[in-house]
Amino acid sequence: MPQYAVIIYERVPVPELPPEIMEAHGALPDRIAEAGGRVIAGLAVGPGSTATAIRDELITDGPFVETKEEMGGLFIIEARDLDHAISLAKMTPIAEGGVDVRPLTGFEVLEDG
Amino acid sequence: MLAATVRVTRDLDLAEESVQDAYVQALESWNRDGIPERPGAWLTTTARRRALNALARGRTLRSKLPMLIEPEPERDREADRPAEEEESIPDDRLRLIFCCCNPALAREARLALTLRYVCGIATDDIAHMFLVPKATLAARLTRAKKKIAAAGIPFSVPPAEELAGRVDAVLTVIHLLVTTAHSDPSGDQLTRADLGEPSLDLARMLNRLLPEERETAGMLALALIHHSRRDTRTDESGSLILLREQDRTRWDPDEIAEADRLIVEALRAGPPGRFTLQAAIASIHAHAPSHEQTDWPQIVVLYDELRKVWPTPVIDLNRAVAVSMVEDPEAGLTEIERIESAGRLDEYPYLHAAKAELLTRAGRPEEAADSYRRAIALTGNTAEREHLAGRLAELER
Numbered sequence: 098m099p100q101y102a103v104i105i106y107e108r109v110p111v112p113e114l115p116p117e118i119m120e121a122h123g124a125l126p127d128r129i130a131e132a133g134g135r136v137i138a139g140l141a142v143g144p145g146s147t148a149t150a151i152r153d154e155l156i157t158d159g160p161f162v163e164t165k166e167e168m169g170g171l172f173i174i175e176a177r178d179l180d181h182a183i184s185l186a187k188m189t190p191i192a193e194g195g196v197d198v199r200p201l202t203g204f205e206v207l208e209d210g
Numbered sequence: 211m212l213a214a215t216v217r218v219t220r221d222l223d224l225a226e227e228s229v230q231d232a233y234v235q236a237l238e239s240w241n242r243d244g245i246p247e248r249p250g251a252w253l254t255t256t257a258r259r260r261a262l263n264a265l266a267r268g269r270t271l272r273s274k275l276p277m278l279i280e281p282e283p284e285r286d287r288e289a290d291r292p293a294e295e296e297e298s299i300p301d302d303r304l305r306l307i308f309c310c311c312n313p314a315l316a317r318e319a320r321l322a323l324t325l326r327y328v329c330g331i332a333t334d335d336i337a338h339m340f341l342v343p344k345a346t347l348a349a350r351l352t353r354a355k356k357k358i359a360a361a362g363i364p365f366s367v368p369p370a371e372e373l374a375g376r377v378d379a380v381l382t383v384i385h386l387l388v389t390t391a392h393s394d395p396s397g398d399q400l401t402r403a404d405l406g407e408p409s410l411d412l413a414r415m416l417n418r419l420l421p422e423e424r425e426t427a428g429m430l431a432l433a434l435i436h437h438s439r440r441d442t443r444t445d446e447s448g449s450l451i452l453l454r455e456q457d458r459t460r461w462d463p464d465e466i467a468e469a470d471r472l473i474v475e476a477l478r479a480g481p482p483g484r485f486t487l488q489a490a491i492a493s494i495h496a497h498a499p500s501h502e503q504t505d506w507p508q509i510v511v512l513y514d515e516l517r518k519v520w521p522t523p524v525i526d527l528n529r530a531v532a533v534s535m536v537e538d539p540e541a542g543l544t545e546i547e548r549i550e551s552a553g554r555l556d557e558y559p560y561l562h563a564a565k566a567e568l569l570t571r572a573g574r575p576e577e578a579a580d581s582y583r584r585a586i587a588l589t590g591n592t593a594e595r596e597h598l599a600g601r602l603a604e605l606e607r
Contacts, residue, residue, distance in 0.1 A: 099362045178364035179314055184372065200361045 098175040100137065100201040101182040106166035108193035110144035121190035125172075134176045134185040137204075141170035166194040173201060211250070212327060213302035215257045216365060222327055222355055225257075232257035301367070303328070304419045309358065309365045311380040319354035320383050321390075322347060328415075329408040339404050377420060381429045381485055384413050388433045410437050417472075427476040428486030431469035435492040438462035438469070450597040454501030466496045484520040487512055506535040523554035531564055539572035559588035563598060575605050 107114070126136040145160040145167045152161075160167065176182035179198070186198045211232075215225040232253050310323035318340075325331045325339070337347040357363065368376040387409035413433035417426040442456040473493055476486040491512045498504035513529035526549050534542025546565050555561040566581035582602040589595050 101362075176362075178362045178366075180312070180364050180366075180368060180372070182362070183314065 103186045104171040104197040105169045106194045107169040111169045118190045137173045139172040211254045213306040214254045229257045311383045312363045313379045424476045424479045425483040425485045427472040428489050431472040431489035434465045434469040438465035450593045487516040539568040542568045559585045
């Protein structure tokens with residue numbers, strides 16, 4: 098099955114997300130599996146206030162792109178096609194924001210020798 | 211035929227070439243051996259064989275071809291059964307429609323893909339209809355096809371639980387074509403009559419393919435009524451003629467009668483959706499002997515229903531105009547002021563045009579002139595702008 102990245106954009110910084118949202122994130126892989134998809138990986142990143150941007154030699158405080166909704170993390174799913182991927186991505190628990198669904202064109206995990 | 215071939219090739223471009231090849235082959239072979247018993251099936255089978263041969267030849271190239279569907283079809287069986295194929299064509303066509311109207315594609319791309327691949331209109335002609343350079347339209351199609359392939363937009367009919375929403379997405383594309391056909395937002399001519407035929411054909415096709423979806427009947431009824439007025443929207447010089455001033459005797463009675471049957475059918479089947487309600491409103495206009503003698507109270511009732519299923523400020527605006535006919539211009543103006551105070555439709559030329567009209571009727575010419583000026587500044591259509599300028603000139607006389 099093709100793979101998709103579901104990128105989460107939240108107005109609420111990840112550490113401040115309400116507990117029910119966090120719980121729902123925990124339950125997401127099972128819900129996606131029930132709907133015929135599969136979660137392959139999930140990543141969460143710290144808030145933009147902890148980010149450092151590097152442009153050429155210039156190092157600045159803050160995220161590379163400043164937006165009201167911050168990229169909070171992403172997960173990688175397997176789905177039959179884009180319609181299926183969208184129906185799975187709709188299950189993402191969101192406090193205030195949304196997600197971006199993109200076809201995954203590469204995914205590599207390098208393990209320790 | 212294209213749809214049936216795409217199912218095998220999973221590639222719109224290759225399918226198109228194969229279909230063209232099949233026609234060429236038909237000319238040669240039918241001249242020699244006579245016309246086969248089932249010409250349609252013969253052509254489809256030939257197009258598919260051509261496509262399969264091309265695929266086999268280009269197996270190494272295949273990774274470069276945009277794939278439209280996942281599962282590999284069973285080739286030999288598929289290619290050798292013309293009778294079965296003919297039956298499966300409606301399904302293929304439906305798959306193609308759902309693929310081209312997938313909401314994951316940009317609106318312009320959906321319109322262009324549908325006209326190109328479902329209606330089979332040449333790229334040049336579509337570019338002409340939308341008043342964009344051919345290169346722009348070709349690029350739009352290419353980008354969309356790339357997304358279909360790269361993002362995995364399926365060539366399939368959505369599952370039952372999603373069907374209603376996706377049918378709505380398809381109907382929205384047809385509705386856009388229908389409305390663009392009678393009022394081009396940026397063109398010089400008001401009527402893009404060229405779009406009228408394909409959008410009506412498309413509505414007809416969808417209603418035939420999905421007869422159990424009530425809104426497909428509503429959409430077809432709406433397309434029919436719009437189409438029935440095609441000859442009366444502009445005068446010889448291309449100037450706009452308002453609904454109230456159109457020659458109602460020249461509206462096509464057969465199309466209106468067909469629309470009425472569809473509306474009644476849809477209303478009997480259950481609570482009406484937005485297209486059926488819009489068709490019902492259009493039908494009341496179609497049967498009114500004149501603008502003044504229109505059943506405006508019934509139109510207000512229908513707009514109230516429409517507001518429940520499709521609450522948009524444009525519906526509120528249309529309702530306000532109907533209210534002004536039932537009560538008086540001031541009542542309509544009160545409604546329009548409510549829309550304005552909500553900060554909606556400020557840039558919408560038709561709001562200011564409607565307001566100018568009501569202010570004129572209410573005997574407030576100075577304010578009406580201001581609203582006409584605002585509408586003129588906002589509209590992008592030359593025919594509409596000239597019409598509004600004419601109204602303004604009458605006021606200032």
